Amino acid sequence: MATAQDRAQAPGSGLNDDIGEAKRLAMYRSQLRIREAEQRAYDLFLQNLVKGTSHLSLGQEAVASGFAEAMQKGDLSFCTYRGHAHTLARCVSVEKVLGELMQRDNGLMRGKGGSMHLTSEEHGVMGSYAIIGAHLPIACGAAWRAQYKGDKDVSVCFFGDGTTNIGAFHEALNFAAIWKLPVVFVCENNLYMEYTPIGDVTAVPHPAADRAGSYGLERIIIDGNDADVVYRTAQRAFSRARAGEGPSLIEALTYRHSGHSRADPAKYRPEGELEKWKQRDPIKIYRERLQQFGVSDKVIAEIDASVRQEVDDATETCKAAPMPPADILTTDVYADGGWAWRN
Amino acid sequence: MATAQDRAQAPGSGLNDDIGEAKRLAMYRSQLRIREAEQRAYDLFLQNLVKGTSHLSLGQEAVASGFAEAMQKGDLSFCTYRGHAHTLARCVSVEKVLGELMQRDNGLMRGKGGSMHLTSEEHGVMGSYAIIGAHLPIACGAAWRAQYKGDKDVSVCFFGDGTTNIGAFHEALNFAAIWKLPVVFVCENNLYMEYTPIGDVTAVPHPAADRAGSYGLERIIIDGNDADVVYRTAQRAFSRARAGEGPSLIEALTYRHSGHSRADPAKYRPEGELEKWKQRDPIKIYRERLQQFGVSDKVIAEIDASVRQEVDDATETCKAAPMPPADILTTDVYADGGWAWRN
Amino acid sequence: MPEITYRDAVIRGIAQEMARDNDVVFLGEDVAKAGGVFKATVGLYEQFGPLRVRDTPISEQAILGAAMGAAMTGLKPIAEIMFSDFFAVCFDYIANEFPKSRYMSNGQTKCPLVVRTGNGAGSRFGAQHSQSVENWCMMIPGLKVVAPSSPVDVIGLLAAAVRDPDPVIFLEHKSLYATKGEVPDGEIVDRLGTAKIVRPGRDATILALALMVPRAVEAAERLKAEHGIDCEVIDVRSLVPLDTQTILASVAKTHRLFTVEENPRLCGWGAEIVSIVADEAFYDLDGPPVRITTPHIPLPAADILEDMVLPTAERIVETVRRSLQS
Amino acid sequence: MPEITYRDAVIRGIAQEMARDNDVVFLGEDVAKAGGVFKATVGLYEQFGPLRVRDTPISEQAILGAAMGAAMTGLKPIAEIMFSDFFAVCFDYIANEFPKSRYMSNGQTKCPLVVRTGNGAGSRFGAQHSQSVENWCMMIPGLKVVAPSSPVDVIGLLAAAVRDPDPVIFLEHKSLYATKGEVPDGEIVDRLGTAKIVRPGRDATILALALMVPRAVEAAERLKAEHGIDCEVIDVRSLVPLDTQTILASVAKTHRLFTVEENPRLCGWGAEIVSIVADEAFYDLDGPPVRITTPHIPLPAADILEDMVLPTAERIVETVRRSLQS
Numbered sequence A, B: 001m002a003t004a005q006d007r008a009q010a011p012g013s014g015l016n017d018d019i020g021e022a023k024r025l026a027m028y029r030s031q032l033r034i035r036e037a038e039q040r041a042y043d044l045f046l047q048n049l050v051k052g053t054s055h056l057s058l059g060q061e062a063v064a065s066g067f068a069e070a071m072q073k074g075d076l077s078f079c080t081y082r083g084h085a086h087t088l089a090r091c092v093s094v095e096k097v098l099g100e101l102m103q104r105d106n107g108l109m110r111g112k113g114g115s116m117h118l119t120s121e122e123h124g125v126m127g128s129y130a131i132i133g134a135h136l137p138i139a140c141g142a143a144w145r146a147q148y149k150g151d152k153d154v155s156v157c158f159f160g161d162g163t164t165n166i167g168a169f170h171e172a173l174n175f176a177a178i179w180k181l182p183v184v185f186v187c188e189n190n191l192y193m194e195y196t197p198i199g200d201v202t203a204v205p206h207p208a209a210d211r212a213g214s215y216g217l218e219r220i221i222i223d224g225n226d227a228d229v230v231y232r233t234a235q236r237a238f239s240r241a242r243a244g245e246g247p248s249l250i251e252a253l254t255y256r257h258s259g260h261s262r263a264d265p266a267k268y269r270p271e272g273e274l275e276k277w278k279q280r281d282p283i284k285i286y287r288e289r290l291q292q293f294g295v296s297d298k299v300i301a302e303i304d305a306s307v308r309q310e311v312d313d314a315t316e317t318c319k320a321a322p323m324p325p326a327d328i329l330t331t332d333v334y335a336d337g338g339w340a341w342r343n
Numbered sequence C, D: 001m002p003e004i005t006y007r008d009a010v011i012r013g014i015a016q017e018m019a020r021d022n023d024v025v026f027l028g029e030d031v032a033k034a035g036g037v038f039k040a041t042v043g044l045y046e047q048f049g050p051l052r053v054r055d056t057p058i059s060e061q062a063i064l065g066a067a068m069g070a071a072m073t074g075l076k077p078i079a080e081i082m083f084s085d086f087f088a089v090c091f092d093y094i095a096n097e098f099p100k101s102r103y104m105s106n107g108q109t110k111c112p113l114v115v116r117t118g119n120g121a122g123s124r125f126g127a128q129h130s131q132s133v134e135n136w137c138m139m140i141p142g143l144k145v146v147a148p149s150s151p152v153d154v155i156g157l158l159a160a161a162v163r164d165p166d167p168v169i170f171l172e173h174k175s176l177y178a179t180k181g182e183v184p185d186g187e188i189v190d191r192l193g194t195a196k197i198v199r200p201g202r203d204a205t206i207l208a209l210a211l212m213v214p215r216a217v218e219a220a221e222r223l224k225a226e227h228g229i230d231c232e233v234i235d236v237r238s239l240v241p242l243d244t245q246t247i248l249a250s251v252a253k254t255h256r257l258f259t260v261e262e263n264p265r266l267c268g269w270g271a272e273i274v275s276i277v278a279d280e281a282f283y284d285l286d287g288p289p290v291r292i293t294t295p296h297i298p299l300p301a302a303d304i305l306e307d308m309v310l311p312t313a314e315r316i317v318e319t320v321r322r323s324l325q326s
């Protein structure tokens, strides 16, 4: 968890006004949209309408929104199975996300990928990866392409605290560092790898930041529940990357309000932990931030209403959407559109 | 390479007399035995009598001998394909090693394993592993057994600088640290991963030591060409391990005089590098050390002669040894001694 | 006889062996305090304590490597890899280390361990959490490979695997965890390398594994009832060692062979057995041996799509009927 | 026509494609400045420079992951994995990432890359550096898998692989690097998915791949000269896509099938093709289809032992003769 000292290190206190109202309203809307869509996904799961598994980011919205807001067109997101938030934050429609979770034909991948593999290349969402660690090297590759082509886009790779203990993490970090790749690694430290407290299985208190030195990188720990802090940190890392100064590794401290995946009641939490973190709910923090900066309750209420409307509309559309048709079963295995492995 | 400061950090200067003559004579003999056996392996390769590949430790003898001398019966060695030295250092006969390299029936594994897989469990040599990084987790497992059983033996795992960039390194180090396993990881930094300078592919100057912090471990860099320094470092690490204080990671600076494997002329070396390191030849250093401590030239000459005799005798025995018989081809795939995968 | 679930059979099998032998230890991700993501190890931590039932980091290579090192030196570890798809991140141990160490060392190195894993489709998890990877293991010389279809087989084969002196890959089917079956009281120990005739018949032999076994049985009942075709259904259970005697004897009797596989089509265990039969029992066959498999595609997530790709009783009935009536 | 080695054909193939297309980049361990451990990439660094020909750390997952990320976003990477045995340390990319991303994303994600690797035995390297792993790849839906046997095929198939929009596993045989063959001047581009009849014949079909091709040809010559048996030898070349038309047509003509595989026995490509033929051409067969394989054991290091396990011309001759004369 963030010590007072760690927090002090975070760039920007959230009170000066380098961000501006438009960005702030966008980040508020973005976080709320994630919150409402994720909550809806959970409700639909209880109604047996969301199938398979799903991993919600309730409580972790500020990381997704803060980073997405700092990204430019062309910047690429690489997500995990816990990827709804990052997908929505890049402006993919709620309908397409819920449709995929409900395994309908209107889903982002027409039901072929499912909740753990959300992908929308037109929005820069280059896939959600369900094998822990796999996407860190992949993000390096995309960054290599940008470097090779002289493009200025950045690859941003999101993963959890538990992911820092798998081999691919280490290989990717070293690789990115020696090739000075424009990639930003974002560890969302939500204190748990599934049901096991991260401290039980990690040799250092800060699973990502305390390893930055192994790759010649700066140790960065931020408050992941404050979208302004996240946004400023992202901007700094992106500037470095675009300037050819190489990768960054950022550890954002946050917490998931829901269980690990849809069926997890999260009984392993120590008493009071959830409540404590809910006091630092990113939406709550950010609504107060807007108020501090003089945004009227009416403007906030309008955003709230319009987000709810989008989610409600998306829900209805998805409920009415058809199931995927049989004929897509064998399409797109190969680039020719089919699956023929023989003549 | 070792800075003056790094050297100063090394435990023991090699001049005080905590080691004693018996140990010193043993370490001298051990190093020379490796030197002569490896040189012979090379000569036999030129005569086309050593087949397959082989990876010599010429120039790296002090690491093997210093560690082996500090080991007790029951301590376990886990080696790489560059494992002749560590196998010989645990007192496996030269004949058995050369026999395996010559793929004869008198070889350590009767030719079934080859140069890269030397194993002699009765000597505590728990295998030589040819897939980079694989044996680090395996050494953890053996150490886990000792911990579980309350045994006091230590697992010692040798590997190269290049091995620090593969995922298994990271997983093993974290695992050993959190379980406080009695395992000692020894990185023989010989400056090269095959033909590529380690600095070209590694984000930190000291590939092992600069990563120790990622696992909550002490940063240890030693002169790997001085057997006394190696011995003292080993003892300290073994005591820690036996006392239940967990793993150590040691980076021993050294250099291989030969190419990476048998066919490599090592043209990638900068001019003068080999010569410079040959001035710090571990055998030369140690012969001088014996002399400093008043060991007579006669005693040294006797050791030299007896080592040469052992290697000469082993060579002749191996040359005369039969090839492995066809009937061992399918033995020992399974524990029942056979290979039946069906009834 | 009391009925228990396949999931509870896993717990009982592990507990039986841990109670019997102190050298049996168990490790994996979220297996101890949390009781496993499939709840198939609930209570073991409480029963056997933190030294014998251990949670690990997300480090599959460390899990299998540690299991191997412990096995080499005297323990009998059971390692869990949560989903069999994750074999791909620790495949070096499965393909290069466990199965080769004894041979390369000319018999010096032992490796008595069990890797348990959740295998197979049906949970709408998509392409990276639903695979049937039994052929990834069967193709590697030096392993043993087991896949039980019922609670009683889970216990008996798990006990046999733990007591076996070689590395055993133990594939539990995720879609079977909730299924029930009769299990006698007391210790249960089965034998690796034995197939089971679960339904005798005369007209055709149907081989199946794991989740495909109940489907093959259902198909056989319908083939009998609806088409008068009397199929012998064999639960292969153990891919290595493979009980070719039972299989060849059945084909010698029925003269027709069908295999029902969940793994994708190419190079599956069906291909291996068909090839053995085609070579060794060619003249026993009255018609082409036929494989019924999942098509050679990644698995889709959507329920409606996933249900289309796995072999069903319906597809088995149709395939057998058409082949025998043509 | 000029003769070049298989090794030089690799260099020429890569150079041809890199010269043609700036998006082709190449990475691997010791491949750039050192020219590769098999000297199969010598000169590429000098010719194409440090931005396009790159040395990597010993990080096989990073190599393949980076290749994939680059491929997804517009480059056409060629990645080298030094020995095919090391596929086991990066198998997640081969089994779970490359081949599934297009499907899971409903066609959004592309993955046009080539993984080159040194495959096969004969160098006395022992069990962890000698394997033939073509079946590890063939069994995974979504990959393409190629294994050339001659210099001209190396260039042509490598070019086809680089230009192919899908992930291609390109298996070079280590024991063929020093062999020579005629290669025409100028650009060479072949087609994936095409087998080659390298010796026509009427009495039996022998399928072979890579190092087994010259052995099968030698066996066929001896079978003809010594036993009057006229075999058709087909170089399968491409396991995926598989040219079943050429194979089935040959069996329809010869009525007998033999496969010669270097991979260990269980679940190899031989099993797959035998199963296809047994199913689809059962009534064309005049006798059992027979697989000639390496036994299902880890590979021994010693020359004398290694030479005993791989299929030889001698063993092919004996197997075919005995089968046809029984």
Ligand SMILES: Cc1ncc(C[n+]2csc(CCOP(=O)(O)OP(=O)(O)O)c2C)c(N)n1
Binding pocket: A082, A130, A131, A132, A133, A159, A160, A161, A162, A163, A164, A188, A190, A192, A193, A194, A260, C029, C058, C060, C082, C086, C089
């Ligand atoms: C290689 C691999 N091992 C295990 C899993 C199972 N698994 C899925 S999520 C998860 C926990 C990941 O924790 P963390 O990285 O902290 O991410 P979070 O879920 O907290 O966002 C595990 C172990 C997996 N998907 N892949």
Ligand SMILES: Cc1ncc(C[n+]2csc(CCOP(=O)(O)OP(=O)(O)O)c2C)c(N)n1
Binding pocket: B082, B130, B131, B132, B133, B159, B160, B161, B162, B163, B164, B188, B190, B192, B193, B194, B260, D029, D058, D060, D082, D086, D089
């Ligand atoms: C997974 C894997 N990748 C690559 C190789 C090929 N290889 C063998 S030795 C070696 C270099 C190892 O360098 P280092 O760890 O420094 O050990 P050294 O050889 O210097 O003792 C490489 C790349 C391998 N054996 N295994």
Ligand SMILES: [Mg+2]
Binding pocket: A160, A161, A162, A188, A189, A190, A191, A192, A193, A194
């Ligand atoms: Mg987490």
Ligand SMILES: [Mg+2]
Binding pocket: B160, B161, B162, B188, B189, B190, B191, B192, B193, B194
């Ligand atoms: Mg080295």
